[in-house]
Amino acid sequence: MRRWQSAGLAGLITAASAAGFAWADQPVDKGYSLQAPVTEVAKDITFFHDAILLPIIVVISLFVAGLLAYCVIRFNKQANPVPAKFTHNTTIEIVWTLIPVLILVGISAFSFPLLYKEDQTPAKYDMTLKVTGHQWYWSYEYADAEGVGFDANMLPQDEAKAAGKPYLLGTDNAVVVPVGKIVRVQVTASDVIHSWAMPSFGVKMDAVPGRLNEAWFRVEKPGLYYGQCSEICGVKHAYMPIEIKAVPQAEFDAWIASQKSADAGSTNPAAAQFAATPTSTAASAQAN
Numbered sequence: 178m179r180r181w182q183s184a185g186l187a188g189l190i191t192a193a194s195a196a197g198f199a200w201a202d203q204p205v206d207k208g209y210s211l212q213a214p215v216t217e218v219a220k221d222i223t224f225f226h227d228a229i230l231l232p233i234i235v236v237i238s239l240f241v242a243g244l245l246a247y248c249v250i251r252f253n254k255q256a257n258p259v260p261a262k263f264t265h266n267t268t269i270e271i272v273w274t275l276i277p278v279l280i281l282v283g284i285s286a287f288s289f290p291l292l293y294k295e296d297q298t299p300a301k302y303d304m305t306l307k308v309t310g311h312q313w314y315w316s317y318e319y320a321d322a323e324g325v326g327f328d329a330n331m332l333p334q335d336e337a338k339a340a341g342k343p344y345l346l347g348t349d350n351a352v353v354v355p356v357g358k359i360v361r362v363q364v365t366a367s368d369v370i371h372s373w374a375m376p377s378f379g380v381k382m383d384a385v386p387g388r389l390n391e392a393w394f395r396v397e398k399p400g401l402y403y404g405q406c407s408e409i410c411g412v413k414h415a416y417m418p419i420e421i422k423a424v425p426q427a428e429f430d431a432w433i434a435s436q437k438s439a440d441a442g443s444t445n446p447a448a449a450q451f452a453a454t455p456t457s458t459a460a461s462a463q464a465n
């Protein structure tokens with residue numbers, strides 16, 4: 178465990194010195210819209226929200242508010258002292274049933290394809306990242322690189338400041354992924370339900386104990402991305418952020434190699450947690 182933490186600190190210093198990162202996305206003060214999308218799915222989600230849902234919601238809200246204002250002005254006691262006594266109007270009842278149905282069908286023409294796109298990992302994915310939620314941190318395993326894995330804990334305020342990372346979002350070990358590659362994410366939890374959410378990627382997947390959920394992403398832009406646990410999981414729910422560093426493939430390969438050599442001969446804590454007797458690397462590798 179110690180080894181992992183110190184390896185993380187070293188990485189953190191490297192990250193801080195290489196702070197000239199072209200791109201980073203995270204929540205901002207007074208922000209009210211979606212974070213900038215960096216995957217195709219997130220772009221589709223943003224389009225769906227901004228170009229489809231928002232205009233429909235605005236038109237409906239204006240229409241209902243106008244109708245309400247009209248009724249208040251036209252049919253108040255002074256303007257309309259003798260109210261009409263009728264109760265039903267077949268035409269208007271058909272209209273106010275049919276129009277909402279048509280609106281929902283129109284929305285579904287966009288939402289269903291998007292839902293399937295999010296759900297279906299492309300058959301040819303490039304790597305698998307296994308994510309496990311714990312109270313209150315995340316652990317990661319690189320399924321294609323034996324023994325590579327780590328815990329990611331939130332940085333305390335002073336360490337986050339020193340590392341130039343946003344407090345409450347920065348972690349000691351960033352998850353490194355290659356840009357332009359399809360990453361299959363397997364999500365589970367060891368204790369209670371968590372949710373692994375990365376707004377810029379358009380990914381939010383529940384982490385359920387005893388269940389392996391799947392999500393995927395392909396990051397189009399190198400950078401640092403931040404997310405948070407998005408399922409209330411206990412008292413420190415707000416303190417288990419997710420930090421992802423998307424880098425070119427060559428840099429990713431070098432990072433994997435450095436992780437392997439740093440870990441040579443020691444037990445990988447993330448992999449070991451599923452092993453019955455986590456006494457050696459071999460035992461944990463076998464259990465996986």
Ligand SMILES: [Cu+2]
Nearest residue numbers: 371406410414
């Ligand atoms: Cu959680």
